[in-house]
Amino acid sequence: MNIGDVAQKAGLPPKTIRYYEDIGLITPLRDTNGYRVFRESDLHKLAFLGRARALGFTIEDCRTLLALYEDDTRASADVKELAQAHLAKIEDKIAQLESMRGTLSDLVKSCAGDNRPDCPILSDLATGQH
Amino acid sequence: MNIGDVAQKAGLPPKTIRYYEDIGLITPLRDTNGYRVFRESDLHKLAFLGRARALGFTIEDCRTLLALYEDDTRASADVKELAQAHLAKIEDKIAQLESMRGTLSDLVKSCAGDNRPDCPILSDLATGQH
DNA sequence: CCTTGACCTTCCAGCGACTGGAAGCCCTAT
DNA sequence: ATAGGGCTTCCAGTCGCTGGAAGGTCAAGG
Numbered sequence: 168m169n170i171g172d173v174a175q176k177a178g179l180p181p182k183t184i185r186y187y188e189d190i191g192l193i194t195p196l197r198d199t200n201g202y203r204v205f206r207e208s209d210l211h212k213l214a215f216l217g218r219a220r221a222l223g224f225t226i227e228d229c230r231t232l233l234a235l236y237e238d239d240t241r242a243s244a245d246v247k248e249l250a251q252a253h254l255a256k257i258e259d260k261i262a263q264l265e266s267m268r269g270t271l272s273d274l275v276k277s278c279a280g281d282n283r284p285d286c287p288i289l290s291d292l293a294t295g296q297h
Numbered sequence: 298m299n300i301g302d303v304a305q306k307a308g309l310p311p312k313t314i315r316y317y318e319d320i321g322l323i324t325p326l327r328d329t330n331g332y333r334v335f336r337e338s339d340l341h342k343l344a345f346l347g348r349a350r351a352l353g354f355t356i357e358d359c360r361t362l363l364a365l366y367e368d369d370t371r372a373s374a375d376v377k378e379l380a381q382a383h384l385a386k387i388e389d390k391i392a393q394l395e396s397m398r399g400t401l402s403d404l405v406k407s408c409a410g411d412n413r414p415d416c417p418i419l420s421d422l423a424t425g426q427h
Numbered sequence: 428c429c430t431t432g433a434c435c436t437t438c439c440a441g442c443g444a445c446t447g448g449a450a451g452c453c454c455t456a457t
Numbered sequence: 458a459t460a461g462g463g464c465t466t467c468c469a470g471t472c473g474c475t476g477g478a479a480g481g482t483c484a485a486g487g
Contacts, residue, residue: 171434181435182475190473200482202435211423218422223397226473236419246418247410254401257394264391267353271384280377288376289366292348293341301463311464312446320444330453332464356444 168205177213184213192216192230224253273297298335307343314343322346322360354383403427 174181187193188203193212196204205213212233219229228249235241235249277287291297304311317323318333323342326334335343342363349359358379365371365379407417421427 169435180475183473185436186474200435201437202482214425215422218425220473221397222401222422223394232419232422235416236423239414241414241416242412243408243414243416243418244410244412246416247405247408250401250405250408250418254398254405257398257401261391261394261398264353264387264394267351268384268387268391271352271380271387275377275380275384278373278377278380280374282372282374284369284371284373286365286371286373286376288373288380289362292345292352292362293366295344295348299464310446313444315465316445330464331466332453350444 168210170203170205173205173210173213176210177217179213179217187213187216190226192226192233222253223257228253298340300333300335303335303340303343306340307347309343309347317343317346320356322356322363352383353387358383 168176170181170184174184177184184193185203188195193209193216195209196206198204215233215236216229219232220226224232231249232246235246274288274291279285287297298306300311300314304314307314314323315333318325323339323346325339326336328334345363345366346359349362350356354362361379362376365376404418404421409415417427
């Protein structure tokens with residue numbers, strides 16, 4: 168398989184796949200013309216990576232997850248720990264964003280949004296007082 | 298005021314303040330020795346920027362907000378529009394993260410987290426099937 | 428056989444918003 | 458005189474790609 172095919176099947180852009188090779192996540196073979204040749208195992212890894220990335224794992228997490236996946240003697244506890252730590256970070260970020268949303272939506276509601284210059288959004292930013 | 302003082306008062310690291318000068322958000326004066334000299338108005342702007350950044354506005358949004366703030370003839374509608382667009386982005390991001398959280402917390406729950414290698418988290422990543 | 432166009436290759440630069448570190452000047456206190 | 462802290466600039470790195478340039482390769486059509 169060439170990069171275009173595998174990109175389509177894995178749902179990842181060719182650029183991303185080349186990048187993953189660069190950083191050593193995959194190591195496809197090479198044809199005599201220099202083209203990358205992907206095995207089924209490469210495709211499988213790419214799909215794995217795509218799903219892990221879609222869950223928000225960092226590239227380094229993905230590297231670890233792949234290594235765990237390929238290690239028959241892994242302990243599921245290690246995987247779970249990684250996932251839990253990641254989940255905690257996501258929950259932190261959600262909390263942050265929800266706090267922003269709260270403040271912002273209050274501000275938006277309180278702003279007339281007309282031709283006049285008076286604007287509680289700017290006043291709040293200027294003074295930190297609501 | 299020197300950069301250290303203003304950093305403390307504005308709650309921003311000196312590095313960030315220098316960066317804000319680099320990109321033209323503020324233009325402090327200079328002492329004969331080359332040190333930056335901050336006026337009250339600079340401090341005020343920095344505090345404004347700190348609050349806007351804390352609400353998640355991009356630097357370019359902040360630039361626009363500052364300009365609106367300093368324009369007596371602004372229409373509050375312009376500010377509101379910017380804030381609303383930003384709010385929408387935040388809500389999108391929250392939705393994304395919540396979807397991740399949902400999947401991840403299911404996976405974490407389903408994983409024994411013991412010494413055995415069997416792990417639904419890895420199976421899910423490998424196959425995309427739960 | 429030649430051309431066209433789609434694919435592939437590498438390499439370099441840029442995104443956003445800083446942050447770390449090096450090298451060196453300045454100022455104050457002892 | 459020296460020690461320390463603070464200030465300066467500049468360069469590089471973060472993260473995960475993404476865009477673009479310059480050029481090689483391949484299959485189909487004329």
